[in-house]
């Protein structure tokens with residue numbers, strides 16, 4: 001296979017001179033030629049920093065064939081102990097090449113170095129460790145039964161991989177969300193074909209090198225680049241040889257994937273969009289609530305599926321809460337990933353900034369009071385051409401305004417007052433989404449009551465984003481299908497096959 005140095009030259013956001021990195025498709029343990037080139041821009045500067053090659057149907061076919069071969073060959077025959085050892089070695093190698101992953105992620109996303117350093121890359125490595133452990137610690141079920149002839153039979157279930165799994169990933173936390181699916185799928189013995197987001201293909205490509213370096217057999221991990229419809233995404237979701245699709249992205253993309261996967265009856269696991277509520281009662285520790293919810297709303301420039309774009313605050317503390325959140329938003333420093341003390345980077349693309357700014361305009365048309373932000377910041381130097389927007393807070397919006405009902409995926413939130421527990425539970429749940437919620441109160445009974453009443457997959461109390469990777473993760477309603485995390489992931493990426501023995 002081609003070497004790392006040949007194929008990947010991660011650059012810093014201020015690098016202007018080097019030629020763009022070439023990100024080729026990774027099939028059967030090799031970077032292969034072919035495919036139409038498309039440009040990858042660093043959103044912090046607007047400059048092209050890499051070129052990826054869009055996989056056509058023939059390349060996707062090649063990847064599926066390689067994956068099948070791996071299942072019938074060295075990968076399929078590997079003992080569980082050895083499979084666990086190589087997945088742990090993947091984690092070790094990500095850590096050894098930490099800075100390369102860091103620079104690649106930052107070049108694709110423009111996010112502050114500190115976030116990628118403390119969240120994206122460490123969690124990318126952690127996912128391989130967690131699922132290598134989880135797979136080792138699951139019991140199989142067994143039932144002894146009476147038979148009609150007065151004898152006995154023993155049933156036991158063997159856990160088998162599904163086969164070839166298509167992993168379709170978004171751009172907001174590229175390595176973290178991709179490995180969250182690749183690690184359990186491979187721990188179960190499946191072969192994977194990853195289609196990273198067309199905006200952020202670098203770390204997924206780099207992981208191909210790591211797989212080969214640590215001895216993952218050829219074809220067990222493949223990468224195809226490209227887009228959704230009539231491109232690598234759809235070629236995967238409609239492919240007869242792919243048994244399951246695991247997808248993170250927008251709800252409407254999930255609906256398209258369901259249609260495309262239906263004729264070949266694939267298993268689906270979906271982590272989709274959200275419009276998550278935060279609820280702050282008057283008895284909450286306001287200082288901690290404000291600090292946590294400011295981070296929740298604005299970190300990663302609001303491009304987090306779990307971000308609370310709707311905040312409901314009990315009327316007696318409403319003004320104090322709004323003032324506190326405003327102060328936090330206004331203290332945030334926007335800038336280039338490598339700038340000292342930078343809190344917020346750009347949005348992912350010019351197109352996405354256009355969408356977010358449309359909502360900024362709509363909020364004012366809908367009669368919002370603009371507490372802070374609402375526009376494009378004036379930045380100088382390289383950042384002047386980046387896709388930045390100001391962190392933004394509104395009050396005075398009606399509950400049924402599209403700004404309060406549709407996912408914006410930017411650094412913004414609407415804050416609304418409420419008077420009673422019943423009222424706020426109804427408001428919080430009045431949405432087609434059901435990803436997560438964050439409830440703030442010191443009252444123990446109310447914490448349980450309201451926390452459990454939320455129609456969501458993840459209900460936080462006096463916290464947000466705290467994740468134990470063994471616990472179920474996923475969305476209710478139109479925020480997803482299924483749960484992943486710990487044993488829940490293993491249950492999706494494998495299927496029990498019953499063996500019945502007449503004794």
Ligand code: NAD
Pocket residue numbers: 168169170171172177195196197198226227228229233234237248249250251253254256257270271272273274304305407409435475479480
């Ligand atoms: P997206 O749906 O636009 O794209 C996600 C991936 O799907 C990309 O790789 C894209 O190329 C591919 N794709 C698009 N159309 C396709 C098609 N027809 N067939 C096959 N593949 C297709 O999402 P995005 O903009 O990259 O990510 C942001 C969205 O992801 C937000 O809605 C966010 O809430 C959601 N998200 C959810 C979670 C979660 O855990 N629930 C986590 C992160 C992001």
